Amino acid sequence: MSITEKILCSKSHEYLLKNDDDTYTIGLTDYAVEQLGDIVFLELPEVGVDFKKNETFATVESVKAASEIYMPVSGKIIEINEALVDAPETLNEDVYENGWLVKIEATGDASEQNDLLEYEDYKEELE
Amino acid sequence: MTKETYLHDKHVELGARMVDFAGWHMPVQYTSIIDEHKTVRENVGLFDVSHMGEVFVSGKESLDFLQKIVPQDISKLTYEKAVYCQLPNKKGGLIDDLIIYKLGINYYLVICNAARIDEDLNWMVRNKKGLDVKIDNQSHNYSLLAVQGPKADALLRKMGLDTQQESFTIKPAQICGRKMLVSRTGYTGEDGYELLVENEFSEELWDKVLEYGKEFGIKPIGLGARDTLRLEAALHLYGNDLDENTTPIEAGLSWSVPKDKKEDYNGKEVIMNQIANGTDKKLIGLKMLDKSIARHEYEVYKAGEKVGVITSGGVSPVLNTNIALAYVKNDKNICNGSVVQVMIREKLHDAEVVKRPFIDKRNKIKI
Numbered sequence: 192m193s194i195t196e197k198i199l200c201s202k203s204h205e206y207l208l209k210n211d212d213d214t215y216t217i218g219l220t221d222y223a224v225e226q227l228g229d230i231v232f233l234e235l236p237e238v239g240v241d242f243k244k245n246e247t248f249a250t251v252e253s254v255k256a257a258s259e260i261y262m263p264v265s266g267k268i269i270e271i272n273e274a275l276v277d278a279p280e281t282l283n284e285d286v287y288e289n290g291w292l293v294k295i296e297a298t299g300d301a302s303e304q305n306d307l308l309e310y311e312d313y314k315e316e317l318e
Numbered sequence: 319m320t321k322e323t324y325l326h327d328k329h330v331e332l333g334a335r336m337v338d339f340a341g342w343h344m345p346v347q348y349t350s351i352i353d354e355h356k357t358v359r360e361n362v363g364l365f366d367v368s369h370m371g372e373v374f375v376s377g378k379e380s381l382d383f384l385q386k387i388v389p390q391d392i393s394k395l396t397y398e399k400a401v402y403c404q405l406p407n408k409k410g411g412l413i414d415d416l417i418i419y420k421l422g423i424n425y426y427l428v429i430c431n432a433a434r435i436d437e438d439l440n441w442m443v444r445n446k447k448g449l450d451v452k453i454d455n456q457s458h459n460y461s462l463l464a465v466q467g468p469k470a471d472a473l474l475r476k477m478g479l480d481t482q483q484e485s486f487t488i489k490p491a492q493i494c495g496r497k498m499l500v501s502r503t504g505y506t507g508e509d510g511y512e513l514l515v516e517n518e519f520s521e522e523l524w525d526k527v528l529e530y531g532k533e534f535g536i537k538p539i540g541l542g543a544r545d546t547l548r549l550e551a552a553l554h555l556y557g558n559d560l561d562e563n564t565t566p567i568e569a570g571l572s573w574s575v576p577k578d579k580k581e582d583y584n585g586k587e588v589i590m591n592q593i594a595n596g597t598d599k600k601l602i603g604l605k606m607l608d609k610s611i612a613r614h615e616y617e618v619y620k621a622g623e624k625v626g627v628i629t630s631g632g633v634s635p636v637l638n639t640n641i642a643l644a645y646v647k648n649d650k651n652i653c654n655g656s657v658v659q660v661m662i663r664e665k666l667h668d669a670e671v672v673k674r675p676f677i678d679k680r681n682k683i684k685i
Binding site: 283 | 335346347350351352353542546609610611613632633663
């Protein structure tokens with residue numbers, strides 16, 4: 192099963208991936224990164240901080256502009272991708288394996304995922 | 319309605335990301351802004367800047383007219399030379415910044431910013447009252463292609479350009495058998511040319527420059543890299559760094575304003591007073607001391623007090639650091655090599671006041 196079959200995407204272009212240990216990984220979709228262009232700066236939250244669904248938890252900057260990144264579901268940050276902060280351009284090559292942003296423990300209700308789309312539907316919505 | 323240049327379909331064919339800019343549907347990037355930026359610094363790049371305005375000024379009193387509307391001394395502008403000018407209002411604030419070329423006796427070309435053509439024309443018409451001057455907006459009939467970078471000259475020679483031109487000169491010339499006006503100017507800090515050609519030849523010229531340019535490593539360059547290139551060279555962008563509330567002296571353009579021009583011009587009193595007595599605000603260059611990026615309208619602080627605002631900011635692909643232009647209080651303790659702070663997402667980030675331009679310009683060609 193390819194990774195795009197396992198993720199859910201928000202309309203604001205974040206993806207949510209459920210891990211084997213029931214934590215979640217959050218990142219930006221390949222479409223979002225392509226639209227942003229050259230990524231040059233990334234600001235991630237600290238581990239341990241709680242965010243509600245749709246709250247801004249990180250900022251990504253391309254050459255052109257700064258963009259806020261929103262929580263696709265509520266959760267507590269348990270890990271951040273520190274290597275990506277040092278080399279944000281990695282995002283332009285790969286948004287999953289090396290380009291993920293944070294890992295969280297979900298703190299909200301499962302219904303929070305109702306408005307997230309499967310990758311194929313997300314792609315269709317964009318067209 | 320959004321306007322399209324004659325090269326619009328070329329950009330789309332090349333896979334450019336198109337954006338609305340000053341009422342025009344323009345390419346912001348073809349591949350990557352950083353890659354396009356480096357191409358212009360190292361080799362040569364091709365830009366479509368046909369959205370810019372071309373206004374021809376002619377008539378017996380065209381010199382009197384131009385002397386009245388710009389602080390620069392147009393009587394000293396000789397045949398085929400260009401001069402960087404501003405268009406001040408009565409208070410010295412800038413309606414636009416311009417390049418004026420002398421094409422002949424009582425015959426001038428004014429290049430203005432796309433977003434300001436209407437304002438410029440209105441202002442010019444208001445100022446020509448009683449003068450024997452013809453103001454002819456030809457923006458819709460011409461395309462403007464910029465060929466910029468250290469290899470621009472070699473490329474155009476290969477295409478048959480046979481004029482010998484210093485920087486800031488314009489000459490009628492032939493490239494690939496087509497007549498056009500060739501100006502050794504640009505907006506990148508590099509050597510380069512701008513080619514003013516009738517619309518019907520623009521697609522052919524675009525294709526030929528890319529074809530001949532292959533061996534020089536040419537790439538088409540979008541407005542994204544045009545912005546990062548001009549910022550490294552600390553060239554002002556109208557709407558960001560210049561506006562109707564900012565005088566050329568405040569903007570650090572004193573070098574372009576003669577102190578001894580006899581004729582009166584709009585805003586002269588304010589401008590001359592500022593030359594003599596200084597200004598309240600001043601344009602400075604900033605280099606961020608961490609990886610954060612200062613952007614347009616972010617606030618600047620010193621010792622906890624707000625002292626100014628960023629007007630342009632972004633990355634410098636050549637210096638591999640982040641740079642900005644800001645207006646701050648004209649105070650030695652702020653403007654002279656000090657460290658200030660920029661408020662970015664509610665946190666203060668240190669930035670060092672540095673000299674402008676941020677890079678050494680390489681566009682001063684003498685022959």
